[in-house]
Amino acid sequence: MQEWQQEQQRVNEVTKKIRAKAAILEKQTGTVRSEVTEIRQNFWEDVTVNFDNAEEAAETHASIKQQAEMLAERERSHHHYTNQLKLLRRLMNTPYFGRIDFAEEGEPAEAIYLGIGSFYDEEQEEFLIYDWRAPISSVYYDYAAGPAAYTAPSGTVHGTLQLKRQFVIRNAQIEGMFDTGVTIGDVMLQEVLGKQSNTQMKNIVATIQKEQNLIIRNESSRLLIVQGAAGSGKTSAALQRVAYLLYRYRGSLRADQMILFSPNPLFNSYVSTVLPELGEENMQQTTFQDYLAHQVTGFTLEDPFTQLEYMLRSNDAVRRSVIRYKAELNFMKLIDSYAAHLQIQDMHFTDIKFRGTVLLTAREIAAYFYSVPVDSLPSRMEETARWIKRELKKHEKRERTRPWVEEEMELLDKDTLQEAYETLQSKQRYSEHTFNDFEREQALLRAIVVRKHFKKLYVHAKKLRFADVPAIYAQLFAPGFAQFTDQLPANWQDICDYTTKELMRRNLPYEDATPFIYLKEQIEGFRRNTSMRHIFIDEAQDYAPFQFAFLKRLFPLAKMTVLGDLNQAIHAQSAHVSLFTLSSLYDQSETIELTRSYRSTKQIIEFTRQFVDGGERIEAFQREGALPVVEQVPADGLPGQIATRIAALQGAGHQNIAVICKTAHESKQMYQQLQPLISLRLITKETSSFEPGVSILPSYLAKGVEFDAVIVCDAAADVYGEQDGKLFYTVCTRAMHELHIFTTKQITPLLRLAKAETYENRP
Numbered sequence: 001m002q003e004w005q006q007e008q009q010r011v012n013e014v015t016k017k018i019r020a021k022a023a024i025l026e027k028q029t030g031t032v033r034s035e036v037t038e039i040r041q042n043f044w045e046d047v048t049v050n051f052d053n054a055e056e057a058a059e060t061h062a063s064i065k066q067q068a069e070m071l072a073e074r075e076r077s078h079h080h081y082t083n084q085l086k087l088l089r090r091l092m093n094t095p096y097f098g099r100i101d102f103a104e105e106g107e108p109a110e111a112i113y114l115g116i117g118s119f120y121d122e123e124q125e126e127f128l129i130y131d132w133r134a135p136i137s138s139v140y141y142d143y144a145a146g147p148a149a150y151t152a153p154s155g156t157v158h159g160t161l162q163l164k165r166q167f168v169i170r171n172a173q174i175e176g177m178f179d180t181g182v183t184i185g186d187v188m189l190q191e192v193l194g195k196q197s198n199t200q201m202k203n204i205v206a207t208i209q210k211e212q213n214l215i216i217r218n219e220s221s222r223l224l225i226v227q228g229a230a231g232s233g234k235t236s237a238a239l240q241r242v243a244y245l246l247y248r249y250r251g252s253l254r255a256d257q258m259i260l261f262s263p264n265p266l267f268n269s270y271v272s273t274v275l276p277e278l279g280e281e282n283m284q285q286t287t288f289q290d291y292l293a294h295q296v297t298g299f300t301l302e303d304p305f306t307q308l309e310y311m312l313r314s315n316d317a318v319r320r321s322v323i324r325y326k327a328e329l330n331f332m333k334l335i336d337s338y339a340a341h342l343q344i345q346d347m348h349f350t351d352i353k354f355r356g357t358v359l360l361t362a363r364e365i366a367a368y369f370y371s372v373p374v375d376s377l378p379s380r381m382e383e384t385a386r387w388i389k390r391e392l393k394k395h396e397k398r399e400r401t402r403p404w405v406e407e408e409m410e411l412l413d414k415d416t417l418q419e420a421y422e423t424l425q426s427k428q429r430y431s432e433h434t435f436n437d438f439e440r441e442q443a444l445l446r447a448i449v450v451r452k453h454f455k456k457l458y459v460h461a462k463k464l465r466f467a468d469v470p471a472i473y474a475q476l477f478a479p480g481f482a483q484f485t486d487q488l489p490a491n492w493q494d495i496c497d498y499t500t501k502e503l504m505r506r507n508l509p510y511e512d513a514t515p516f517i518y519l520k521e522q523i524e525g526f527r528r529n530t531s532m533r534h535i536f537i538d539e540a541q542d543y544a545p546f547q548f549a550f551l552k553r554l555f556p557l558a559k560m561t562v563l564g565d566l567n568q569a570i571h572a573q574s575a576h577v578s579l580f581t582l583s584s585l586y587d588q589s590e591t592i593e594l595t596r597s598y599r600s601t602k603q604i605i606e607f608t609r610q611f612v613d614g615g616e617r618i619e620a621f622q623r624e625g626a627l628p629v630v631e632q633v634p635a636d637g638l639p640g641q642i643a644t645r646i647a648a649l650q651g652a653g654h655q656n657i658a659v660i661c662k663t664a665h666e667s668k669q670m671y672q673q674l675q676p677l678i679s680l681r682l683i684t685k686e687t688s689s690f691e692p693g694v695s696i697l698p699s700y701l702a703k704g705v706e707f708d709a710v711i712v713c714d715a716a717a718d719v720y721g722e723q724d725g726k727l728f729y730t731v732c733t734r735a736m737h738e739l740h741i742f743t744t745k746q747i748t749p750l751l752r753l754a755k756a757e758t759y760e761n762r763p
């Protein structure tokens with residue numbers, strides 16, 4: 001008790017100091033804010049604007065620049081102060097969550113308090129709070145009492161951990177205090193995990209587990225692969241890792257040099273508050289689909305959800321085999337051979353036309369292209385573009401005398417005429433003879449008119465659009481074409497038939513998107529983003545090896561952190577791929593496995609892990625709950641039963657409840673039936689944010705997120721077949737506290753894998 005009082009006493013003192021510092025900072029922020037407003041208001045008064053001559057104009061330019069720089073600097077300070085203030089306000093409520101008493105070898109023990117940010121007391125010249133990312137803080141996450149060590153910039157520091165204590169502090173009052181062993185705070189974890197779910201992901205800094213800390217602080221690997229069970233904290237660890245890296249490399253690493261590839265836009269919004277909550281800027285977030293959509297031209301691109309929806313509904317074996325082949329590195333190699341073949345022949349170009357007349361035929365372009373004596377497709381393309389530009393110049397000149405030009409000259413607006421007049425004047429070409437002047441002016445106007453129209457053609461050439469990449473891609477699948485290689489797969493004919501059918505309709509199937517862009521870049525030159533330093537790929541099991549190889553090429557200097565769970569591989573392209581094959585792409589890689597699952601109750605984990613291979617290795621965290629319920633109901637009674645169950649769950653205090661269907665099609669149908677009975681929200685691939693309450697959604701959009709309770713509808717044998725174990729596992733593992741499985745017909749054969757005592761069967 002006395003200890004509790006002493007600790008509370010310290011909390012009081014520390015928060016008092018934080019408040020004092022915040023008050024000072026508030027004043028400073030206010031001052032900077034008014035400075036910013038003042039600079040903005042008086043911006044134009046404080047610069048001297050004079051364009052009378054070149055000298056004055058240069059001075060004006062310099063004066064504007066100086067003023068803008070001053071404004072930017074003040075704005076930066078303001079941003080910095082407000083961020084600091086936000087952090088201090090958080091620390092005022094919860095100054096810290098942990099304490100370690102660490103004695104360096106030969107030194108007395110020192111008490112270190114850990115919080116979401118550090119707090120330095122200038123009077124006492126000491127840190128009253130250490131940032132959870134500081135080197136010494138790792139002792140808290142990695143050791144139980146006894147010998148311990150941490151890595152400091154100067155080397156490894158050895159010592160003894162004498163005490164490890166956790167706090168729950170709210171409104172500057174200690175509500176809980178526990179001295180703990182190596183698994184940080186079972187008590188505290190219980191408390192955190194037992195809470196209701198949220199529509200936004202939480203940070204886990206107070207309860208990071210040892211194996212998660214390894215991921216967060218890893219600095220040595222070029223490629224870090226995390227294979228972790230559902231709910232084992234992969235996404236959480238990735239986000240804390242971003243925060244850690246920003247701290248560790250502050251000054252040299254910015255948030256915009258890191259990018260997270262998420263499975264869908266919904267997930268993007270779900271995780272977007274974690275870093276700001278920790279006082280950090282968000283990294284860039286995107287989806288791979290978003291990247292592809294920006295690069296594909298000439299086709300309508302299928303999105304991965306449409307592909308998945310089709311595959312889940314049709315179970316089309318032919319397309320499945322097509323998708324699988326196109327996911328492989330072998331297909332990448334085939335495209336490499338194809339590119340080599342294109343060096344010699346078979347490139348396709350488009351005619352360059354102007355006002356209905358062909359200026360350069362595709363054949364002429366091809367002839368020039370193949371006459372260029374360089375041996376890379378991109379350099380030939382560049383050289384051809386230069387030639388096209390030269391040819392266009394000739395045509396442009398010829399075009400000036402055509403009658404249409406004269407007609408358009410009459411339509412020129414006043415500004416253009418004025419501009420032409422000024423150009424002539426500046427060239428001092430005006431002579432005494434007005435007749436001559438008139439001639440010159442007419443010639444100039446003609447040139448202006450034609451140039452305006454030709455601009456598009458020059459851009460076309462510069463952007464290398466004269467190569468018909470869609471046709472070149474389609475050609476690869478034309479009957480009997482791919483004779484340049486002997487590496488065709490056994491199902492090549494199926495691949496050709498299916499792909500040709502789609503491409504003829506101008507559709508680019510999702511599985512073709514990356515290969516198409518890869519071929520395009522083989523022809524036009526590879527894009528590389530060298531400013532990105534860290535790439536995070538979540539739900540990595542759903543990526544194809546082809547896509548990984550592509551991403552590696554796109555971000556040649558970045559370190560990769562790849563997080564996935566092979567048991568949740570639900571895309572046809574990923575179904576047979578091991579995450580570990582990825583490591584063959586990098587010289588240096590490391591794999592960390594997380595087998596402990598935190599999201600769900602022990603009962604849910606012990607039930608769900610039976611549906612996947614190696615499931616016995618998944619460990620449950622000791623949090624008790626009700627057994628999952630399996631219930632068979634008549635088809636016409638299903639909506640009513642679901643509505644009643646939702647009401648019961650809400651009565652038990654669960655706020656976020658999901659009805660998860662296999663497909664979007666089923667979700668929509670069930671939504672229509674449930675809508676008259678309860679209030680709920682239909683989530684589609686277009687939905688961009690979560691809202692609290694009841695949601696209905698397809699399996700693949702539930703990836704990566706969680707709910708207090710999940711209702712699976714409907715788990716009949718014809719919906720989840722024997723091959724759907726991973727999908728079923730993914731769906732069921734979204735539940736934190738309760739899982740209810742309904743079926744209208746015979747239950748999925750997967751249930752045979754579950755021991756009777758792991759669920760409650762309600763016939």
Ligand SMILES: Nc1ncnc2c1ncn2[C@@H]1O[C@H](COP(=O)(O)OP(=O)(O)OP(=O)(O)O)[C@@H](O)[C@H]1O
Nearest residue numbers: 204207208209230231232233234235236598599704
């Ligand atoms: N160390 C921890 N302390 C507290 N909560 C944790 C911890 N690790 C994970 N969690 C919680 O467990 C849940 C699952 O975490 P997360 O979503 O990061 O797992 P995941 O491995 O990405 O799951 P999935 O593969 O199913 O998407 C979240 O609610 C997260 O806050």
